Amino acid sequence: MDIYADNAATTKLSRAAKNAMFPYFDELYGNPSSLHSKGQTVKEALNKARDDVARAIGAKNSSGITFTSGGSESDNQAIISAAEIGAKKGKKHIVSTEFEHHAVLHTLERLEKQGFEITLISPERNGIISVESVKNAVREDTALVTVMYANNEIGTIQPIAEIGAVCREKGVLFHTDAVQATGHLHIDVDAQNIDLLSLSAHKFHGPKGVGVLYAKRGIPLTRLIEGGGQEKGRRAGTENIPGIIGLAAALTDAVSRIDKNTRDVGAIRDRIIDGLLEIPNTILNGDRENRLPGNINVSFEGIEGESLLLLLDDKGITVSSSSACTSSSLLPSHVLLAIGVPREVAHGSLRISLSEYNTLEEADYIISSVKEVVSELRDISPVWDDLGKGVRNHVI
């Protein structure tokens, strides 16, 4: 078996994207800034890609689309731009949430050192940010609200249009990190009151190293990279043309199948959730209904997520342990802690993230393998032993 179920980390390049990109690695190598025909042919393709992206996210025209090196750069540029706009008006307060991606959280930490005040809202226990909590956090001096569209670990979908409406009413800029949502959920920046939006190609079967920052008309962006006048002066450097063409192709392809994938991938997700919840002392993290079609995040009491991940890898199943455990830190996921999962339980978490390339047969193999491995690990777990003897109390 070779089952890839770590699509929240990155996805396989779609055939549509690969085919669209190929000529731009080959004969179509002109620089779009050049006046000659080899450059202008590529310039036309770049313009078309920009139009395609604008259409896919409901932007009225393509002038708000800036191509970047990915989700991280887009998040950085969106937040820094809004902070600079705010600072000019004496507004130095930013509202965000505790369970954002580090591209957002670390940018906010940097701004805090530069004198901004940051309010991080706690999500509800189900992994949703309440609109009321955003309303309460916004002040006279708030420059920006930044709330992710869908969480990358627990897949919960936030009430973006409603949060956007609060921001519009209060005259505050609204940014959303839509990296996990794009290509998987319908997005309409105008209808959802979104001023700034980040997306990244490799999360919807496009290539790595390319993304988009959408900015509503009239919002000036701060350049993070100085140089030539590419991207209307918002981002210098010769454009990553194969990447941009691949992004647009992958996005158009993904958007055309959102409804079908929501149904089909959602059915595989639900089968896996039901199967895994048969395991005793197991919880599903994040709201059951408002979650990405491909996201499953569960915690098993008494075991370590890393051991689970590695044993599943041996069985040909690629997943994530949903914890930020690296060789240098043993901290459990900040997302799970933010929604109130007890620390010891957060350590035993597993994220399975599906795509349209997964099947129901794979779901059954995943369920039986996880059941087997959890039971093996519990058999040798001193923590599980203590729970059984009553030396330690069950928390789930």
Ligand SMILES: *Cc1c(COP(=O)(O)O)cnc(C)c1O
């Ligand atoms: C992957 C991810 C990012 C970072 O995107 P890159 O293109 O890898 O820089 C940012 N935010 C979220 C929610 C993500 O899932």
